[in-house]
Amino acid sequence: MARTREMLTGNASAAWGVRLAEVDYVPTYPITPQTEIIETLAKWICDGVMDARFVSLDSEHSMITAAGAASATGVRVFTATSSQGLLYGFEMLYTVAGWRVPLVMVNVSRGLSAPITLEPDHNDILAARDSGFLQIHCETCQEVLDSILMAYRLAEDERVLLPMFVNMDGFHLSFTREPVEVPDINEARRFLPPYQPNHAFFKASQPMAQGLAVIGGSPYSYFKYQMHLASMKALDVYKEIAGEFEEIFGRSYNTIEGYMTEDAEHVLIMSNSFSTLGKDAVKKARERGVKAGLLKLRLLRPFPDADIKAALNSKKVVAVLDQNISIGKGGILYSEIAGALYHEQERPLLLSFIGGLGGKNISSREFEFIFDSMIKADTTGEISAPQLLYTEGEWKEMERLKHLAGKKQESQIKIIGLYTDIN
Amino acid sequence: MEPTLIKSIKDLPAEENLLPGTPICAGCGGLLALRHCLKALGKKTVIVNAAGCFTLLSVYPFTPFQNSWLYTAMACAPAGAQGIRDALDILIKKGRLDPGEDLKVIVLTGDGVAYDIGLASTSGAIHRHLDFYYICSDNEAYGNTGFQSSGATPFASKTGTTPIGKISPTGTILAKKDLFEIWRSHIPPYLATISPGHPVDLINKFKKAEQYKGPKLFINLSPCPPGWTADPAHSARLAKLAVDTGIWALKESLYGDVRHTVIPKKFKPVEEYLKEQGRFAHLFKPVRQEDVLKKIQEMVDTYWKDVQKKESIKA
Numbered sequence A: 001m002a003r004t005r006e007m008l009t010g011n012a013s014a015a016w017g018v019r020l021a022e023v024d025y026v027p028t029y030p031i032t033p034q035t036e037i038i039e040t041l042a043k044w045i046c047d048g049v050m051d052a053r054f055v056s057l058d059s060e061h062s063m064i065t066a067a068g069a070a071s072a073t074g075v076r077v078f079t080a081t082s083s084q085g086l087l088y089g090f091e092m093l094y095t096v097a098g099w100r101v102p103l104v105m106v107n108v109s110r111g112l113s114a115p116i117t118l119e120p121d122h123n124d125i126l127a128a129r130d131s132g133f134l135q136i137h138c139e140t141c142q143e144v145l146d147s148i149l150m151a152y153r154l155a156e157d158e159r160v161l162l163p164m165f166v167n168m169d170g171f172h173l174s175f176t177r178e179p180v181e182v183p184d185i186n187e188a189r190r191f192l193p194p195y196q197p198n199h200a201f202f203k204a205s206q207p208m209a210q211g212l213a214v215i216g217g218s219p220y221s222y223f224k225y226q227m228h229l230a231s232m233k234a235l236d237v238y239k240e241i242a243g244e245f246e247e248i249f250g251r252s253y254n255t256i257e258g259y260m261t262e263d264a265e266h267v268l269i270m271s272n273s274f275s276t277l278g279k280d281a282v283k284k285a286r287e288r289g290v291k292a293g294l295l296k297l298r299l300l301r302p303f304p305d306a307d308i309k310a311a312l313n314s315k316k317v318v319a320v321l322d323q324n325i326s327i328g329k330g331g332i333l334y335s336e337i338a339g340a341l342y343h344e345q346e347r348p349l350l351l352s353f354i355g356g357l358g359g360k361n362i363s364s365r366e367f368e369f370i371f372d373s374m375i376k377a378d379t380t381g382e383i384s385a386p387q388l389l390y391t392e393g394e395w396k397e398m399e400r401l402k403h404l405a406g407k408k409q410e411s412q413i414k415i416i417g418l419y420t421d422i423n
Numbered sequence B: 001m002e003p004t005l006i007k008s009i010k011d012l013p014a015e016e017n018l019l020p021g022t023p024i025c026a027g028c029g030g031l032l033a034l035r036h037c038l039k040a041l042g043k044k045t046v047i048v049n050a051a052g053c054f055t056l057l058s059v060y061p062f063t064p065f066q067n068s069w070l071y072t073a074m075a076c077a078p079a080g081a082q083g084i085r086d087a088l089d090i091l092i093k094k095g096r097l098d099p100g101e102d103l104k105v106i107v108l109t110g111d112g113v114a115y116d117i118g119l120a121s122t123s124g125a126i127h128r129h130l131d132f133y134y135i136c137s138d139n140e141a142y143g144n145t146g147f148q149s150s151g152a153t154p155f156a157s158k159t160g161t162t163p164i165g166k167i168s169p170t171g172t173i174l175a176k177k178d179l180f181e182i183w184r185s186h187i188p189p190y191l192a193t194i195s196p197g198h199p200v201d202l203i204n205k206f207k208k209a210e211q212y213k214g215p216k217l218f219i220n221l222s223p224c225p226p227g228w229t230a231d232p233a234h235s236a237r238l239a240k241l242a243v244d245t246g247i248w249a250l251k252e253s254l255y256g257d258v259r260h261t262v263i264p265k266k267f268k269p270v271e272e273y274l275k276e277q278g279r280f281a282h283l284f285k286p287v288r289q290e291d292v293l294k295k296i297q298e299m300v301d302t303y304w305k306d307v308q309k310k311e312s313i314k315a
C-alpha cells in the first residue's frame, strides 16, 4: 500500500493512525463526538483488514482499566473517549499512568456538563494534565494521524513508558474533512516497529505483582518522582522521534509551532483547531500593521518550558487565549505560560483571554479586540484581569433566551472584556 | 469429563500458593478460604484485585503469592481481568507468547465491590462471557474502611454506618442483596457459594468449575473477627455455624441450574450463630429483640422451604 492522499475527518484520521500503528487491542465505549473512531475500527476489524481484537466495555472506567491491563500484559492498545467519558474514567487515568504502560488514547475535546453540551473546549483534556498521561494537541487532521504514530513511539520508549493522549477538537476537527496523506504501511512500520516490551508483563514463567500498594510517603514519592522524571526525559525523546518522523514522512512537528513569530512583537498563544482561526487573525492584524504572531502549543505534557521561553524571548506582549476556564482562577494555560516565563530576565507583558468555551465561535472582531488589548497594554503597561470574551450580539441573544426561559430581571453580572460587536 | 472430586480434608491439595506472613487480621475467614481457592487454582494464575482488605496482601516490595497480581481500583477489577485475558489470547494467537505461559485470570474482591460499586463491571464481564474466576470474599460490610454497611450487610447487623441508637435499635434495616441470584440471572457456566468451614466442598467446586470456559463465580462467607466482633479463634466454627443454621446456603449453579451442595440434616436455630457476634449483640442485650430474632429465623425458614419445594420438584 503506497502513500495516498484522501479527504478524511479528524476521526477517520485517528482511525488510520491506529490502523497503521497495527494496534492489537481496542477496548471501547461510545460518546459523541468520538464514536466515529471506534465504529471505523470496528468495521475494519470485522472486515479483517485490521488484525486486532475489539471489545465493548460497560463504561469508560472499565474501558481504561481493560486498556491499561492489556497494555501491562504486553499488547499494543488503543482507546478513545471524550469529555464526560474521560471524567467518568478519571480515576483510572492516574492508575494506568502509574502502571507505566504505553497506552495511546485519543480524546476528542468537548465541553463538560453542566450544562451538558456537545461542542468543544479543553476543560476535559486539561483536567487530565496532572495524571501522568503525556499530551499532544492537534490542529489538523494530518496532525491527528501523524501524532498517533509518534505517540506510540514516545510512549513505548523505554526511557519514557507513560501513556499518551492525542487530543483534537470535537466537531471542528473530528467531523471536518481535510486532505490527509495516509502513509504507506511499510514506512509506518519503519517508523514504528512492532511492540516488543522488555519491561514488566504477565506470563506464567515470570510471576510478578504490578500496581501494588505502598505504605508510607517514601515509596509513594519515589514512584511519582520517577514518572515526573520520565516525563521530563520525554522532551528529549520527543525531539529524536520528531526528527525521525520528518526524515521518513517529510512532515515536521516541534513541541510548539510558531506562526509569523520570528519578527513578531505581539504573540497570541493558542492550541488545537481554533489555532487556524488565530493564524488567520494574525495575517489580518499584520495587514493592519500590527506585528502579530501566533504560538501554537502542541506538546502539552511534558510542558516544553524551554522551547516556549525561547520562542517568546524579546517579545513585547503575549496573550494567552484559553479555551478552558478554571473556575475561580481563570485560564489554565495562562498560568502555565506565566510559570514558564517567571524566571526570564526580560519578560513580555502577559495577558489572559478566555474564549471559545463549549464551541463558542471566536470572531475576527474578538481577535482584533485581543490584539488591540495587547497594543494598549504595551503603551500603558497596565494588565487587566482575565478577559472573558463575549460579543454584544451573543449577549443580546442570551438576554432573549433568558426572557424565553421566564427570567424577568436583567442579569446583574457585568462581563469583563465584553466586546461591542457592531454586526 | 467428570472431575475427580475429593472426599475428605486429607485429600486437600498439599501445594501452597498463598504463603504465610501477611498483614491480614488473625482469624480472617476470607484469607482462610483464599488459601484453599489458590490450592485448587494452581500457580499459573494472575489475581486482579479491587480495593478492599486483600489489597494489603501485596505491599511493595512483598507479596505472599506464588502467582502474579494486579491491583486495579475499586470498581473495575473485572475490566482489568478482561484486558489481561484478551491480551494473553492475542499474544498466543499471534505467536508472540508460548501457550505454556498462559494464566488463569482471577478477580478477587470484597462484597462492597461485588454487591455495589463493581456490580456493573462484573455484569459486563459475565455478559461478555469472559473466561475468568471471580472470588468474592463476603464479610458483609466495607471492611477495609472499618466496617460500614454494604449491599451485603444482613438485616439487623450493626455497622459503622448503621449504629444502634434510640431512633434505630436494629442496626441495618435493609436485607442482604442476593448476589447469587443477580449473577445467576446472567446464566454463567458456573456459580457457587463457598465457606472456609467446608474446604472439601470448596475444592470440589473449583474442580467442577475448571471444566468450563467463561465466568466462574464464587461467593465466600468470610467471618471477620474485628467487624463481626468475634473471637479470631472461632472463625472456622462461625463459618460452619452459618451453614448449620441455614443462614449461608452452600450451593452451585450450572448454567443457571441450582443445586444445594450441603444441606444440614437438622438446622440449628439462627440465634446460635447470631449470639456469637458483637454485631448482633443489641438483639440480646439490654433487652431481647424478640421480633427481630423471629424475623431473621423466618427469613431463613422461608428460604429453605422454597429450596425443598424446588429441589424436590427436580428430583
Ligand SMILES: Cc1ncc(C[n+]2csc(CCOP(=O)(O)OP(=O)(O)O)c2C)c(N)n1
Residues within 6 Å of the ligand: B051, B052, B053, B054, B073, B074, B075, B109, B110, B111, B112, B113, B114, B137, B139, B141, B142, B143, B144, B145, B150
Ligand atoms: C472509588 C473508591 N471509593 C472508595 C474507596 C474506599 N475503600 C477502599 S477499600 C473499601 C472497602 C471495601 O469493602 P469490600 O469490597 O467489602 O472489601 P473488604 O474491605 O470488606 O474486604 C472502600 C470503601 C476506594 N478505594 N475507591
Ligand code: SF4
Residues within 6 Å of the ligand: B024, B025, B026, B027, B028, B029, B030, B031, B053, B139, B143, B144, B222, B223, B224, B225, B226, B227
Ligand atoms: S477486617 Fe475482616 S475481612 Fe478484613 S482482613 Fe480483617 S478479618 Fe479479614
Ligand SMILES: [Mg+2]
Residues within 6 Å of the ligand: B110, B111, B112, B137, B138, B139, B140, B141, B142, B143, B144
Ligand atoms: Mg467486605
